[in-house]
Amino acid sequence: MFKILDCTLRDGGYYTNWDFDKSLVHTYLSSLNNLPVDYIEVGYRSIPIKEYYGKYFYSPVYELQELKSLTNKKLVIIFNEKDIRVEHVADLLEPIIGIVDMVRIALDPQQLGRALKLAAEIKRFGFEVGFNVMYMSKWKQYGNFVEELSGLDGLADYFYMVDSYGGVFPDDVKQTMDLIRSKTDCKIGFHGHNNLELALINSLTAIDYGADIVDSTILGMGRGAGNLKTELLLSVLNTKYNMDIDFNAIGNVVEGFDQLLKKYEWGTNVPYMISGSNSLPQKDVMDWYTTRVYSLNSMVRALQNQKNNIKDNAQLPVFKPAKSYSTVLILGGGSNSVEHSKAIIEFINQTENIAVVHSSSKNASYYKDVQADQFYCLVGNEGHRLEKVFSDLGDFKGTCVFPPFPRKMGTYIPAQIHDSCFEFEQISFTDKFKESHSILALQTALELKAEDVYIAGFDGYQEASISQLERSLVEENEFLFQIFQETYAKDIVSLTPTRYKTLLSGSVYSLVC
Numbered sequence: 001m002f003k004i005l006d007c008t009l010r011d012g013g014y015y016t017n018w019d020f021d022k023s024l025v026h027t028y029l030s031s032l033n034n035l036p037v038d039y040i041e042v043g044y045r046s047i048p049i050k051e052y053y054g055k056y057f058y059s060p061v062y063e064l065q066e067l068k069s070l071t072n073k074k075l076v077i078i079f080n081e082k083d084i085r086v087e088h089v090a091d092l093l094e095p096i097i098g099i100v101d102m103v104r105i106a107l108d109p110q111q112l113g114r115a116l117k118l119a120a121e122i123k124r125f126g127f128e129v130g131f132n133v134m135y136m137s138k139w140k141q142y143g144n145f146v147e148e149l150s151g152l153d154g155l156a157d158y159f160y161m162v163d164s165y166g167g168v169f170p171d172d173v174k175q176t177m178d179l180i181r182s183k184t185d186c187k188i189g190f191h192g193h194n195n196l197e198l199a200l201i202n203s204l205t206a207i208d209y210g211a212d213i214v215d216s217t218i219l220g221m222g223r224g225a226g227n228l229k230t231e232l233l234l235s236v237l238n239t240k241y242n243m244d245i246d247f248n249a250i251g252n253v254v255e256g257f258d259q260l261l262k263k264y265e266w267g268t269n270v271p272y273m274i275s276g277s278n279s280l281p282q283k284d285v286m287d288w289y290t291t292r293v294y295s296l297n298s299m300v301r302a303l304q305n306q307k308n309n310i311k312d313n314a315q316l317p318v319f320k321p322a323k324s325y326s327t328v329l330i331l332g333g334g335s336n337s338v339e340h341s342k343a344i345i346e347f348i349n350q351t352e353n354i355a356v357v358h359s360s361s362k363n364a365s366y367y368k369d370v371q372a373d374q375f376y377c378l379v380g381n382e383g384h385r386l387e388k389v390f391s392d393l394g395d396f397k398g399t400c401v402f403p404p405f406p407r408k409m410g411t412y413i414p415a416q417i418h419d420s421c422f423e424f425e426q427i428s429f430t431d432k433f434k435e436s437h438s439i440l441a442l443q444t445a446l447e448l449k450a451e452d453v454y455i456a457g458f459d460g461y462q463e464a465s466i467s468q469l470e471r472s473l474v475e476e477n478e479f480l481f482q483i484f485q486e487t488y489a490k491d492i493v494s495l496t497p498t499r500y501k502t503l504l505s506g507s508v509y510s511l512v513c
């Protein structure tokens with residue numbers, strides 16, 4: 001009979017940064033104790049990395065000891081081969097002998113030779129060894145890798161086909177298993193991603209074709225589009241193989257992770273489907289989907305550009321303004337640019353040689369009738385937002401600016417304004433955040449040679465209710481405001497209430513008569 005490895009804490013850590021509530025972990029372990037799961041992969045065992053990664057990225061000894069006391073299953077940790085070398089093994093593994101049963105190695109197929117040496121060292125400490133070889137749908141491109149598979153004999157306990165892109169089909173599973181069997185006697189495993197919602201049928205195909213072990217996670221929690229759902233696999237096995245399943249245990253653990261699903265919303269979507277069907281990296285999609293809100297069209301366009309090996313789908317004339325302005329007012333999408341719009345418009349009308357720069361088009365309709373020249377920063381989904389804000393772009397009189405070529409999300413330009421669109425040759429004051437709304441607005445102020453830079457509608461967020469995305473945007477803006485002011489010895493004055501500490505506070509009402 002095949003075995004089941006649940007890797008929820010390890011694979012789900014890509015959403016939680018490898019931190020999970022202690023009570024949830026206890027519910028998870030107690031539930032799996034009553035289910036036909038053989039192995040539990042609790043996380044990575046890693047060497048120190050500068051950025052913050054949580055508990056189950058490092059899996060400290062005391063934590064593994066506690067987990068061991070709470071479960072009757074075999075425990076597994078995984079090494080990321082790109083970070084771990086033979087000389088690291090003793091320090092990482094000696095303290096957990098007798099606690100952890102298996103060490104898996106996640107690796108690029110082109111590094112199989114290096115991973116074989118790592119596995120030999122792991123075996124020296126008495127652990128089972130699993131190879132999680134990524135990019136299954138691209139293995140045919142790595143001819144040398146296939147010829148090295150004989151090196152697994154007598155060394156690896158399991159050799160996993162990892163469908164990293166979630167794009168293989170049942171016939172691919174069979175053909176790949178035949179290929180592996182022609183080179184090695186090692187037991188075969190399958191780890192399926194769910195971009196095309198084929199994780200279940202591919203896993204069942206692998207099982208029927210003689211796979212020895214398959215991976216799954218609770219509610220499919222995992223990187224990108226997620227994995228085979230443990231509860232779905234067990235439900236099918238209950239009917240297909242008459243396997244005895246404690247559905248109360250399933251209900252308890254699913255209920256425990258349901259709040260995380262509502263929070264992080266993993267699972268497939270159109271961009272993940274495109275990345276899966278074209279074997280494109282879903283890491284990009286995950287970053288776009290969780291750290292900055294882009295439209296589906298933008299994400300699909302970016303993936304199609306990758307597939308076609310195109311840097312960007314459009315290149316625009318370089319922005320070279322015909323005149324300079326003594327004053328630039330940058331308008332953000334915060335509610336203060338609406339609440340104080342009457343005074344802001346009065347300030348614009350009373351100020352000579354002023355330009356208005358919309359970092360966001362969200363509230364631009366309130367200012368459409370002012371007489372000053374207006375500039376619109378278009379990045380990500382902003383071209384679509386502009387279309388919604390201005391129902392008729394036929395008489396559009398503004399100028400639109402884009403990040404320098406190439407743009408990672410590709411370029412969307414409403415057809416009616418194509419001749420009014422330009423791109424920056426470069427962002428001159430930092431190498432970071434080159435496609436943010438704020439950086440485009442600040443670069444526009446520079447290109448317009450503004451002597452005075454004012455800002456309105458950059459409210460910031462209430463710290464008590466701030467989300468991780470909002471916090472990252474606040475930190476990004478604070479950095480950009482500070483480096484802009486330091487680089488050009490030019491103060492930015494906020495004319496409306498703001499929580500940004502790097503801005504000088506002013507009042508629009510002090511500037512109008």
